[in-house]
Each structure stands twice: as structure tokens, then as C-alpha cells.
Amino acid sequence: MADIDVVVVGFGLAGKVFHCPFVSAVPGLRLAGIVQRKGDEAAAAYPDAKILRSFDEALASDAKLIVVGTPNATHFALAKQALTAGKHVVIDKPFAGTSEEARELIDLAAAKGVLVAPFHNRRWDGDFLTLKKVLDSGEIGRLVTLESHFDRFRPLPREGTWKEDSAPMNGLLFDLGPHLVDQGLALFGKPKAVTASVRSDRDTTAIEDAFDITLHFDKLLMHCRSSMVAADPAPRYLAHGTRGSFRKMGVDPQEPALIGGAKVPRIGTPGVWLQEEESAWGTLTIAPNPADPGNLLKRTVKTELGDYRGFYASVRDAIQGVAPLAVSSEDGFRVIRLLELARISSSEGRTVPVDF
16 A cells, blocks of 8 residues: 655644654655745755645645644644645644634535544553553552643743744643643543633733643543643642552653654664653552551552554554544544633633533
8 A cells, every 4th residue: 555645734843843753653654745934954854855835835745644733823724725625634732723613624524535633642642551551450449530730830931932922722721731631531531521720820921821620520530730830740640549549750751852852763663662761650559458548559650652653553544444543533622622611611610511
């Protein structure tokens, strides 16, 4: 079967770190082009890819798959144009600016007979895969609460970046919120209700720079939290069950490794991608006998291998008709709708039922 030609649109952090390296590492996909309006960084990094200077060139190319890795406010318009042109599309998070836009893209893709997929790559984080394995094992008993944090320390707004501009799609809610909420959907399915605080905590800011979102499930609460004023970050995950707890600090090492110059090996070639340092492994604390709660056993849990190549392998298989998307377009819609409900909950000061 012939390789699927891919054009990645944008060569900022998204294109440089999250898309081009992993498209290039998946057999069956060929990084045919990169849209970089100016500069030569893409050409130097990927000499075999054609450098395009406009989105129109991407639409006119023979590429079957377009990856939208541009500023948030452009996602919907560019994805709509690509779908209209009959291209398969991957959209970096956020999938769209509103649930109405998300539904329009899904319907357009169906009418054109192509795929549209949200880039919810954090399902392939090593710490998330480890959490899932721990929960599936049943060792901590029935899960009661799960805290999922993505904290940063940026007390002053950064200059020269669109991410600090006042716009509904900028800020932490639509930047990191999609990852945390999507992981909740992947683990537990549809929540019953949402309670949220979406706010601006920094002294000077034009964006939503903090949020606390509680997803209500049957006898389970998931707290999704992010802040830009967390000098001492909370655990990435803290899971409490009826027989014990699991705590995981730190973040998945793939992004920092790539920023530091690491190269992603092609699937099928020697080499491991990417083992986390033992010092960052999580801790499992369990009560072998709940009737004796003072007798606790504690051990470290080796972090599973995180691998964003899995996302693009899934996209390849879906385009080839071999398997469904691991992250569906409906997942993209549900995440955006939950973020909208979080804003409603925050602004109205109430718990909001989930309406999808």
C-alpha cells in the first residue's frame, strides 16, 4: 500500500515538536510538505519535505492528510478549507472554538468521505498509561477521586506570543483543558455533570490562566486542574481508592526530550522511545487488609513507555480502513462541549448537567 502523503501546517512548537517528528517516525506516512511562511528551520530539519509558503499550496498539493498546527483561532477555518478540498485532517487541540464549529467539521468530513481527528496525544503519555494500568489492576480498590494536574509557573505574561492575547480560544482552558478532560473521557466515559472555576489568577493577565474542573461520575469525582502560578506543582495524578492510593509526580518526558534535541526513532527500528527516569516513577500505597488500615504497603511503579507515534499510527490505519480512529471526531466534540459547560458552570456558580 502506498504511503500517505502528509503536509504539516505550521512549524512553531506544535509542528516542530508534536507533529513533524512523529509523522516522520510512522511507516505508511510520508512527511511530504511543511507550511512555514518564512524562515528555513523546517527545511534544515526535514530536507526531504517540500517547504510551502502558504496554506493554499497545501490545499493544492497531492497530500491526503493535512495537519493543522497553527494558532488556536485559525483551527476551524483552516480545517474547514482542508475538508472542503477532500483532505483528511488532524487538528491540534483545541479541536474547534465552539461545539457548534466542532459539529460542523464532523458533518463536513462525513459528507466528503474523509476523516477529521483531534490531536489528543496525551492519551499516549507514559504517566497516563501507567495510571490506566494501575486502575485496571484493581489494586487501589474502587476509585473514589482522581486529581489530574497540569501546572506551570509563569507569574508574568510572556511577550510576543498569541497565547497571551485576549481571545476565547487562548488561555489554559483551551490549551491544557482538552488534554485533562479528554483523559477523563477516555478513562470513564461521559460524565453526568460539571462543576468548574475558570479564572485569571495572575496579577496582570489577559487570559484564563487557571481552572478547576470537576467531572461528576457515578460515585467518582475527577478533578482537572491547571494553574500558571504553581511554583511547586501538585502531583500529575493523585488517585484515591477504597484500598489505597497512587501518586505520580512530573510530566511525560517526550515533549522536553524533543525540545532538548532528541530524535524520534522510526517504528520498527532499534531503540526505545521513551523510558522515564526511575526517580520520576509513581508511588502505589495499598492496604492489604482494609480492616487493618495502619498496615500499608508502599512501592514504586515503573512508568509505561509513552509514545505519541501511536496517535499517528492510528490515523494511518483509519485512513487505510484497517481500524477506527483511536481518538474520534466525536471525542473532539465532547471535549469542546465540556469546556463550554465548564465556562457556564464558572460564570453562573452552579453545577451543570452534561447535555450530550
